[in-house]
Amino acid sequence: MSTSVERFDEDARREASRHGRTVVHRGELLRHPVYTRVLHWSVAILFVLSLLSGFGIYSAWLFRWLTPLFGGGPVTRFLHPWFGLAFDILFFFQFLNWFVPMTWTKADSRWTRRVKEYASNKEKLEPEDVGFFNGGQKLYFWAIVISGLLFLVTGLLMWFDDAVPRWLVAVSYVVHDIAALVMLAGFIIHVYEGTAAQPGTFQSMTDGTVSEEWAWTHHPAWYRDVTGRDPREDFEHARRRQGARARALESWELEQDARERAGEIGPAEPPER
Amino acid sequence: MSDERTLQIQQISAHPGPIPGRGTQRAVEVCKYIDVTTCIGCKACEVACVEWNDHPFRETTFDNTYQTMPTTEWNYYNLIKFAEHERDGNFMWLMRKDQCMHCADPGCLRACPADGAIVQYENGIVDFQQENCIGCGYCISGCPFDIPKFNPATKKVFKCTLCSDRVGEGLEPACIKACPTGCLHFGTKDDMLALANTRAQQLVQISGFKNAGVYDPQSIGGTHVIYVLHDATQPETYGGLPSNPQIPPSYTVWKWLAKPAGLAMAFLGIFAVIFHRITAGPKWPQPEPEPVLTERPDEADAKRKEKP
Numbered sequence: 001m002s003t004s005v006e007r008f009d010e011d012a013r014r015e016a017s018r019h020g021r022t023v024v025h026r027g028e029l030l031r032h033p034v035y036t037r038v039l040h041w042s043v044a045i046l047f048v049l050s051l052l053s054g055f056g057i058y059s060a061w062l063f064r065w066l067t068p069l070f071g072g073g074p075v076t077r078f079l080h081p082w083f084g085l086a087f088d089i090l091f092f093f094q095f096l097n098w099f100v101p102m103t104w105t106k107a108d109s110r111w112t113r114r115v116k117e118y119a120s121n122k123e124k125l126e127p128e129d130v131g132f133f134n135g136g137q138k139l140y141f142w143a144i145v146i147s148g149l150l151f152l153v154t155g156l157l158m159w160f161d162d163a164v165p166r167w168l169v170a171v172s173y174v175v176h177d178i179a180a181l182v183m184l185a186g187f188i189i190h191v192y193e194g195t196a197a198q199p200g201t202f203q204s205m206t207d208g209t210v211s212e213e214w215a216w217t218h219h220p221a222w223y224r225d226v227t228g229r230d231p232r233e234d235f236e237h238a239r240r241r242q243g244a245r246a247r248a249l250e251s252w253e254l255e256q257d258a259r260e261r262a263g264e265i266g267p268a269e270p271p272e273r
Numbered sequence: 274m275s276d277e278r279t280l281q282i283q284q285i286s287a288h289p290g291p292i293p294g295r296g297t298q299r300a301v302e303v304c305k306y307i308d309v310t311t312c313i314g315c316k317a318c319e320v321a322c323v324e325w326n327d328h329p330f331r332e333t334t335f336d337n338t339y340q341t342m343p344t345t346e347w348n349y350y351n352l353i354k355f356a357e358h359e360r361d362g363n364f365m366w367l368m369r370k371d372q373c374m375h376c377a378d379p380g381c382l383r384a385c386p387a388d389g390a391i392v393q394y395e396n397g398i399v400d401f402q403q404e405n406c407i408g409c410g411y412c413i414s415g416c417p418f419d420i421p422k423f424n425p426a427t428k429k430v431f432k433c434t435l436c437s438d439r440v441g442e443g444l445e446p447a448c449i450k451a452c453p454t455g456c457l458h459f460g461t462k463d464d465m466l467a468l469a470n471t472r473a474q475q476l477v478q479i480s481g482f483k484n485a486g487v488y489d490p491q492s493i494g495g496t497h498v499i500y501v502l503h504d505a506t507q508p509e510t511y512g513g514l515p516s517n518p519q520i521p522p523s524y525t526v527w528k529w530l531a532k533p534a535g536l537a538m539a540f541l542g543i544f545a546v547i548f549h550r551i552t553a554g555p556k557w558p559q560p561e562p563e564p565v566l567t568e569r570p571d572e573a574d575a576k577r578k579e580k581p
Contacts (some may be wrong), residue, residue: 056408059532060287064388073387073407074428117439121553124561161410162423169414170521173384177527181535185542192546213558239560242280246563 005096012093022208029215029226031204036158039094040205046087053080054180081159088152093144101132102141107221111135122219128231131221136193141188147179154179213238280441284393286385298396303440305449305498306465307370308472309511310485311456314339314353314368321451322351322372325436345371347422350433351448354512360504369500369511370457371447373420373433375399377494380520381432383528384415397462398437398499405427416516417493435497472501490518505550 010180013035020034032040053076056066070076107129115136117123126134133141154172161169194201200214212234215223220231227234281298319341323331333341340355356367372475379399384393390405391412400420401412408428412421421432435445444450445459456570458465469487476485486505500514508514 054416057407059536060386060388061289061536063287063386064289067407073390073405077407078411078428119549119553121556124556124559158410161414166414167521170523173411173414174523174531177531181531181538184535184539188539188542188546192550194507196550196555197546200558211558213560217556217559230290235559242560242562 009096012097016136024209027212028209029212029223030208031210031215032208034208036094036097037205037208039090043087043094046083046090047183050080050087051180051184051187052084053083058177058180066145081155084151084155088148091144091148098141104138104142105131107131108135108138125232125235126218126220128220128224130219131225132219134219136189140190143182143186147183150175150179194232209270280398280437281395282392283395284379284382285389286382286391287388291389294318295395298395301395302395302462303435303497304460304462304465305375305435305446306395306458306469306501307498308456308458308462308469308501309367309369310367310476310480310482310501310503311454312353312370312474313454313456314355314366315453316341316353317451318370318448319349319353321349321447322433325439325447326350326434337482345420345422347431348426350431356510356512358510365503367503367511369514371418371512371514372448372498373399373435374418374518375435375497376417376518377496378520380417380493381412381413381421382415383520383524385412386411396438396440398435398440399497400434400437401430401432403427403431406430415520415524417515417520419448462495469499469501473505476501476503488514490515492517492519497541505558551557 011038013033016035016038017033022030022034024030051067053070056070056073056076057063057080067073067076068212070079107127110127111118111130112135114127118126118136154176157164157168157172158176194205198218200211201218204210204214212223212227215226216231217237223229223234225230281294281296281300282292283295285292286326322328326348331342331349336342336343338355340359341352342349351370351372354367354369354371356369358365358367375398377397378435379391379393382393382399385391386409387405387407389402390407391399391401406429408423408430410423410430412430413419413423421430423430436444436448439446449457449459458468460468466487466489469489471480473485473487476482482503484504484506486502488502488505488508500508500511502508502511504510506516508516554577
């Protein structure tokens with residue numbers, strides 16, 4: 001199983017990279033190859049479509065707001081299972097692509113214990129054992145895996161409701177809704193963390209790259225793996241460089257002022273970055 | 274499938290906000306009373322139903338009984354169920370006219386997610402509005418009597434309307450009009466209950482049916498179709514009439530708890546992340562540029578406001 005999955009995954013990545021392009025600039029690292037990005041955005045689009053069409057049916061308060069987006073109630077009801085099925089199929093490929101780096105480790109257990117410090121932004125740098133994905137990302141991934149399975153099973157029961165016992169269908173509605181709420185909660189956090197909460201993260205899913213600063217800040221163990229350098233040392237180095245640069249710029253500005261007062265023309269350029 | 278001019282609406286499925294026109298007119302609860310003990314199984318009601326609703330002839334299914342088909346269908350609202358029963362060593366042929374019971378607390382209406390696809394009139398009739406139906410089939414699993422039926426061609430659900438179009442114009446339902454033995458009655462709920470109770474008394478005292486009684490299950494708030502049965506303690510023998518019909522409890526959890534709680538959660542979640550961004554701030558890649566002001570900028574701003 002694992003070898004054929006790996007072979008498939010490799011082929012898919014190679015094929016995707018023939019069509020797509022990732023440019024890693026100086027000071028950047030490759031985070032997500034083309035194949036991952038294509039899968040991510042396909043899954044994302046179908047998730048949003050499933051969410052909107054599903055929530056139209058989910059709540060009486062949203063029925064009149066959301067069903068017109070898809071052309072009315074009957075069309076929404078027709079489309080929703082297909083959106084969901086497509087989401088599940090595409091996410092299955094993402095699962096094959098990601099289940100190895102998403103494996104739960106001791107470091108993730110440690111991460112979840114200090115989630116309060118993470119959320120309150122008390123620590124500027126993540127602990128040194130945080131790898132390619134942190135505990136929160138892995139929790140979200142496995143929540144989608146479980147929800148996706150529940151969606152599939154309960155969704156099929158509701159789709160072919162005349163072939164199964166009535167009580168099973170009645171239970172499916174509730175399970176389907178709970179899975180949707182878990183997904184929605186995760187989705188809100190995911191979108192927030194990926195955009196507004198952490199500058200530089202969105203780029204990893206658009207261009208596929210992140211800055212080295214981003215990498216040693218949020219995923220130090222991954223930084224160590226791909227660069228072979230120590231994330232803390234590199235951070236300290238950058239911090240000293242930044243301080244020195246600020247002081248140099250300050251003294252250059254003072255000199256420039258003095259020259260202007262004396263009517264001299266000095267070097268117009270500030271010191272090199 | 275009704276005439277809304279003459280029928281006041283009491284409940285609308287999946288409808289947020291008040292019900293337009295509710296309680297503006299005096300409306301009595303109507304009721305169909307079926308005396309199972311005087312039914313002869315002639316099926317005149319089945320024919321009248323098909324004719325009034327303009328349904329085409331439908332192929333019947335023969336299964337060694339007189340029953341027309343196993344269950345009601347999307348274009349066959351009214352079906353007499355024939356059950357062979359043994360009582361004190363004697364054979365008894367039980368015939369029960371099966372159709373929508375028009376529950377006071379309809380499970381179909383509670384389960385329905387489409388605004389206005391199911392309405393309950395103030396006179397108690399529960400009616401499907403096919404133009405608003407989205408064909409999800411939730412009502413089918415919400416019904417304790419297995420009545421709503423899906424039409425695969427139009428993807429809409431149909432069931433007995435208690436001839437709301439006739440009742441709205443002051444007529445009795447078509448099945449009532451067709452019944453030759455007078456085992457079907459139509460009137461106000463109070464009148465029909467009184468009539469049914471009298472008949473049940475008669476059966477107990479005169480005809481020797483000690484367990485005779487009225488079927489008007491209170492587990493769903495009563496129904497607007499009531500039966501008099503020879504043996505009200507065993508309604509299941511009459512072609513599977515449930516003795517304690519219930520709306521699945523998951524619907525209560527789902528509709529009254531999970532849905533509002535879920536929406537509140539989604540709403541608060543969006544608020545939470547926005548305010549988290551403003552209070553806890555973003556996580557910049559380190560080292561981030563050093564702050565310019567030595568004083569805290571918000572306090573400086575507040576001070577500037579104080580001294581214009």
